[in-house]
Amino acid sequence: SQTIHQWPATLVQPVGSPLSLECTVEGTSNPNLYWYRQAAGRGLQLLFYSVGIGQISSEVPQNLSASRPQDRQFILSSKKLLLSDSGFYLCAWSIAGDQPQHFGDGTRLSIL
């Protein structure tokens, strides 16, 4: 069966520090991969999605970037974190764009 792993579960970082969040999927090939941010008490905002290795689409201009170095690995990065980058970050995968997405357990990022 397919599983998705996301780490770390929680992270506290100072303003201006770099960021790297990792997500890996097991049990499937060539999945669509997604990064979302959920601000406190808010819905989900799609940040990036990828339909293949090296193919990244950005949904909103921001201080973050994404990379897909391997088929089932999706990384969210930042060179310098801002206070506004705080939130709950979720990675997800699907077999196709119109199919259900399956989510990881999320990373709660706090910026001090």
Next chain:
Amino acid sequence: AQSVTQLDSQVPVFEEAPVELRCNYSSSVSVYLFWYVQYPNQGLQLLLKYLSGSTLVKGINGFEAEFNKSQTSFHLRKPSVHISDTAEYFCAVSAPSGGYNKLIFGAGTRLAVHP
């Protein structure tokens, strides 16, 4: 452009009472519809999906939803809720965008079940 509206931000209900969480969508094309549940500090879990076929869809944990094309709605229902159903519920629609299909999520409905 496609959009999803969850009409209630919060729904309080007593244990063993029925509940309906409302979701309306707008789309100019055929859509796929989904309901997800999110427990505190966790990711989203798929409750049910409508892709085609019967308009009444049954999901996990005793939930069901009915697709109504004329009213562009996909309301979620449960005949008798438990304390453990307390969570955030998200409605989503699959929408084409930039040559790909993506999920558009509603803002969520917080279901609070009281003893």
